[in-house]
Amino acid sequence: MAEIRKRNKALAVNPLKASSTLGAALAFLGLDRAIPMLHGSQGCTAFGKVFLVRHFREPIPLQTTAIDQVSAIMGGDEQLVEGLCTLCAKSAPALIGIPTTGLVETQGADVERGIRTFRAAHPEHADTAVVAVATPDYCGSLESGYAAAVRALIDALVPSGEPRRAARRSRRVNVLAGAHLTPGDLEHLKTLIAAFELEALVLPDLSGSLDGHLPTADYSALTTGGTPIGAFAELGGAAATLVIGDALGEAADLLAERTGVPDHRFTHLLGIEAVDQLMLTLSAIAERPVPAAIERQREQLQDAMLDSHFMLGMTRVAIAADPDLLVGWTELLAGVGAETVAAVAPSNAPVLARARCAEVRIGDLEDLERQAGAAHAELLVANAHGVQSAARLGIPLLRAGFPQFDRLGGFRRTWIGYQGTRDTLFELANLLLELERGEIHPYRSRLKQWPEHERTAA
Template sequence: MADVIPIRKPLSISPLKTSQVLGATIATLGLSDSMALMHSAQGCSAFAKAFFVRHYQEPVALQSTAMDPISTIMGSDGNVKKALDHLAQNSSLRVVVVMSNGLSEAQGTDLTRALREFRDEYPQHHKLTVLVVNTPDFYGSLESGYSAVVEAVVRHYVSDTASEPRVKTIRKKRINLLVGHGCTAADIEALQRLIEAFGLKATILPDISESLDGHLADQDYSSVSMGGTPLQELPRLTESIATIAVGFSVYRAGKYLAQHSEVPSFYFDHLGDLVQCDRFIELLIELSDHAVPEYINRERRQLQDALLDCHSVLNAVPIALAAEPELLSYWLAVAHMVGLQEQVVMAPSRYSQLVELPCEQVLIGDFSDLHQQLLATPAQLLIANSHAQRLAEQLSMSLILSGFPIFDHFGGFRQRRQLYAGVRDTLFELANQVHLQMVHRPVYHSPLKQSDVNDC
């Protein structure tokens, strides 16, 4: 259990927090034929797009309702309805997620009422699925925005399924896999391949392994998401034999699905150590009655060997963590496997899950607070997003990039972290950073060493 300690000050100087809207957009892009609509001014969506383009190095489908000073004062419901009407004319669009932000929340927009009026005024767009989530900037962070969209998707499709009278069908080889924002496209690909190796098929929600994996598509640009969870699979979530939720950010969606169906649910904070990975494999064995594939056994032995190789380098190395709770849980598990010592653990916002983290205390603050803490308790490694680059340079620390955004490192958006192979590669990355600091030390020569003729 951790003590959660907020740092009180009137403003954030160097924000660690990432807006809820960004997390909500990532989750939306994990749905096929979908689009995120931010109820905001154009500058707000343009600013958000800049983060996505730098992180994923790809264009991202994100629209705004183009609020202006007049609509902000007099009411902006009309902007929402006009934007939905305009988007609905795109024949390939099937889902729109309407998200609020700080501006529209402060203005007092009721998105649910605006959606109801849109349905009354534009009955010709009845086939378009519209989901509404409240994601203001003044509380929460990326993780809560991501969680809100996944929960909204599950609520919409599971509620619709429950209201339809029909014979209960169980698909014995189908499972639901809810993945948190801590899973990259590479992690999801590995999870899908692993589940298929056990003879099972997963409905992954949200699935960014095709929409945000960085590939050359047949078309130059698409106004809707390319890839993602097939929408026709969502009403059948209640027909699976199990639901597996990986990450704090999808726990609420998993619990709602469990409450409104007879599907048993299993929860994993992460897949970042031997215990959790073994537990995941054992669950797949139980669900499929299938033997463990040999390549998985080999990856497990490779991780065990990596632990032996890296332990002597990483043991007792002081580190600092600054990330969302889901990522903090992962990195603390990795740290405890090899004896890394967490000096400072910092989160961007208060979450109920923080008290469950395996550390003494978690601070709520920003990078300026982290700077002050590291001056008092120095660390050798810093694990955070790209906004920590300057801080790491000022304190001569090695920076391990994790989270969102990562804009000064190629391939960061699909770095594999989860499961045996992902943890193995993470250990090597940590050990290499520590080793780079060690090789610059001068070679030690004992004063007792006797001179050799060749040394003269």
């Protein structure tokens, strides 16, 4: 078990984390015809929107209640009701998600009271679902805010009462998708599930709304794709639920309580052991053997592990990521003989104790940089904010996590499954090959006359 070292600084230097407010907005963006409306100042929303636009390279539907200095003191219920009314009248969304910010949480705003006021004053907008979630940006990280939003969605939209066991469809599988899964990961996961002749209902489904497609319809102020709002009422009809990410534990508990559907939980889907567990689970649910095509992918991964172990074995790696992703990376690297010598997470979580390293520090990129330098790390795994740290350390960077704004297509990358793991191992090995670690250069005797161009090269 890893030792957890908590933050001992009064400030963040070169911050690592994205806020929980942004994580909740990301979860709402995985729903069809939805729009998040951040309850806070206009600047908070604008800053978050820049993060999302630069990461996905897409227009992001995001609104704000635009709390000003007067309403910050006197109360922002009026702005909340007005914002809800305006969005419903202009765009008729299926759902409006309301993540709170540090401003209104510090103020002590009663968001549920504001929603009740809106419902009473505007019954004509009863068809639009409104889901609020408390996500102050001074607490938690993107992963925890995302998980809180998923739980709030289940609490608001999944019918309560006696589980509907009689209505179950034996070929459907619910998937609670963690914040660390990219749209590319979700597409690949749905393909794997379909290979067992199962139907996947993913919640939230960023592969439908933020997968980088060019829509044929006219401009929409709402999300175009993702999980339909009506699908929440059908979650009780599935044969099983797959939960990807320990952060979604509370959401999974609530869903199981509401529907009675059995679930199978995975921290991550990186590495051969984790994917083997997923394949065996799907095989049991479908009551079918693992398809030959997937077995072939496993054989390809095994070959990639053999090919890359000369480069990856005993490599010293530093990692900065949200808890679920960080644990996945440490287990993946340990499986190929690499060593995690520095690990930093932006917020604490119980799953961090399972990380395959000596300690995990709760902190920022400055903490990672110091720890990696002291431990002589040879490779850094972090989001795009780790570029400067890698340059100062003089080691290569593998970009993973959110955000990735200095490369195209990072949000589409597939990391999971046998194929994703294989490609990740190849990329890690290629980065290390460029370092020429321990390479023996050809010896050129000073006593022998060499051609001019060879003398210059030597």
